[in-house]
Amino acid sequence: NIRQISNASGPPRFRLMMSDGQHSLTCESCLLATQLNHLPEGNLLVPNCVCLLKKTITNTLADGRHVVVVIDMEILQSAEETGGKIGNPTPYNTDGTASPMKASPMKASPMKASPMKASPMKASDVKTSPAKALSMKVSPMKGSPLKANSASPGSSTKVIPIANLNPYQSKWTVRARVANKSSIRTWSNSKGEGKLFSFEIVDESGEIKITAFNKEVDKFFSLVEQGKVYYISKATLKVANKQYSTLKNDYEMTLHAHSSIVPCDDNQSIPTVHCDFVPIGELENRDKDAIIDVIGICKSAEDVSRITTKNSREVSKRALSLIDTTGKDVTVTLWGEEAEKFDGSTQPVVAIKGARLSDFGGRSLSALFSSTVMVNPDIPEAFRLRAWYDQEGYALASQSLTETRSAGTGFKVNWKTLNDIKNEDMGHGEKAQYFSCVATVLYTRKENCLYQACPSADCNKKVIDQQNGLYRCEKCNKEFPNFKYRLLLSANLADFGDNQWVTCFQETAEALLGHSAETLGYLRHTDEAAFDEVFQKANFTTHIFKNRVKLETYNDESRVKVTVMEVQPVDHREYSRRLLQDIYKLAR
Amino acid sequence: MASLLDAPKPRISCSMLSQYISRAVCFVGRVEKVHPTGKTFTVSDGEGKTATIEMNEPLEEELSGIVEVIGMVSNKGVIMSTTYHILQEDKGIPFDLELYNEALKVIHDFSQYYPFEVAASG
Secondary structure, eight states, rough: BBBBOOOTTTTTTTTTEESSSEEEEGGEEEOOGGGGGGHHHHTTTTTTTTEEEEEEEEEEOOOOOEEEEEEEEEEEEEEHHHTTTTTEEOOOHHHHOOOOOOOOOGSSSSSTTTTTOOOOHHHHHHHHHHHHHHOOOOSSOOOOHHHHHHHHHHHTTTTTOGOOTTOOOOOOEEEEEEEEEEEOOOEEEEEEEEEEEEEEOOOOEEEEEEEHHHHHHHHHHOOTTTOEEEEEEEEEEEEEOOOTOOOSSEEEEEEEEEEEEEEEOOTTSSSOOOOOOOGGGGGGGOOOEEEEEEEEEEEEEEOEOOOOEETSOEEEEEEEEEEEEEEEEEEEEEEHHHHOOOTTTOOOOOEEEEEEEOOTTTTTEEEEEEEEEEESSSSSHEEEEEHHHHHHHGGOOOOSSSSSOOTOOOOSOOBBOOOHHHHHHTTTTSEEEEEEEEEEEEOOTTTTTTEEEOOOTTTTOOEOOOOSOOETTTTTEEESOOOEEEEEEEEEOOOOOOEEEEEEEEHHHHHTTTTTTTHHHHHHHHOOOHHHHHHHHTTTTTEEEEEEEEEEEEETTTEEEEEEEEEEEEHHHHHHHHHHHHHHHHHH | OOGGGGGGOOEEEEGGGGGGSEEEEEEEEEEEOOTTTSSEEEEEESSSEEEEEEEESOOOOOOOOOOEEEEEEEETEEEEEEEEOOOOOOTSSSHHHHHHHHHHHHHTGGGGGGHHHHHOOO
């Protein structure tokens, strides 16, 4: 395109008089975007220089005139080289005559073919952009890079970014890739029944969810394929129902009878999927039930299993373990067909978009109906993970965020305070209840804390002292010359809410007192003061207690009994974070 | 200045400095730079903001890591410190400064539930 310039006017906004050898646009009609001001100011853009308009927008003024705003341009040839006006441009009439530009007068210009980057000298190509600019189409057009134009099917592709979609604009087209397509679902409720399917599309600017109902399902379901790029236009935009979608867009789209979906071949610039991966080590800091994207190497995968849900439906599930460069691993559960199809034997890179984070076993992830599971995806993060794992990751003894050992609970940590035991009538049901709490030891009973037990490996039954140097175990039906000491400790725990008598067996008692049963048995005979001191020292120590509570009946008397299953030191940071979260929740 | 150490002092972060001018405060932060004279040094709080601490006498030891400073806030926002002590981190448990900051925010936002001053006067 050959342009001529004259006249700067007003505050630093440059108006250009442009011509392409055939026609010229007056100063009123061409405006230079301010980011290009440096061109005329630096004497690069001077009258008679030749430039290539790379991006333009055409705006229509109230009186019907058109203004072309040049957003990006490149100076191809300086004025000196051009040596004066090219051709004999006549003013272009802007009153609606969209006369097709005649191809070819370019040969007059000494335009070196090579410096032209975007398109070759085919005048028609180069012309498409300004031709559109001059062609009086009403809607503002965000100039698409020249290469994309060659793929546009017809003249009405005013492609806009997904991020710009809103219900107030009806004439638009988006070009995007289908990132996630759901299967057809049917519903039946009091209002009637129907079917629907939904899919998510993504382009460089963002993503949006599209739903099709009933007739549109038949029309579009087979046409829309995951991973392919389409031009989509004429659908209804409305505010997104966040209950059903976790995409980052305020709006969502519904297809209707006039909607159009056309496959697009040129899809280099569209990203395949829009993911915001959270490092596995970070998952502890996220709230439960959050929807997140993760990527990691599948270290191991269990076999697929079939379970029956509450609704008596049978569904397949498979748990796999994902690890990433933070060295932490987490258990991810896949469901249905995805669970059945999954093959973890090659330790592939697995990326999941839209998985739900739960606090089951600490932290774990579950694939939802709307999640997308990608195995060995074609994205840079996947290659990085593969390289890291093959070099060092495979040898890492990772720290699991999902505790799979039961320790009597096997479910998410149930944090309670001691007053909850009475308030919630814990343990009154058929099954024992389990909970964890942070509590301080007030008192440990040193009387009758030790008993003599059968020395056999797996037997802990109390032995009877035969008084002849032999001890009899009723369970094993044998007599032994010795016994082993075992602890059965009664302690009183307290927190701000209440106090509670609990029973600690061997392991937990030893953890609390800091000594083995044998040592204590010995101390009891030999050094009473030291023996007493052990119990004193345990007082006013604070720990995390995992407890089992159950209502037990003994001779017409029912009492709630609490047994300590596990004693752990308080992780102050984790505790603080939990308290802060609780405070924030209560503050709302 | 002895009375400074009697009453409990509110814990603050850098953003609260301006509200506590001419008052005794307790500030916990990570040591950033120590002035060559040893009489002044900067600390950063959980939010990353820095405050300056001025000492009566120059420091006699190498100061690094997390430190708790007690002093008075001057009208320039500098803490004129009477005493300090270093919080040991070598026991294997690092001090989580960001978490401390979060806790401070809660204490100040819900100060009606954290009546530290009342305890002293009782």
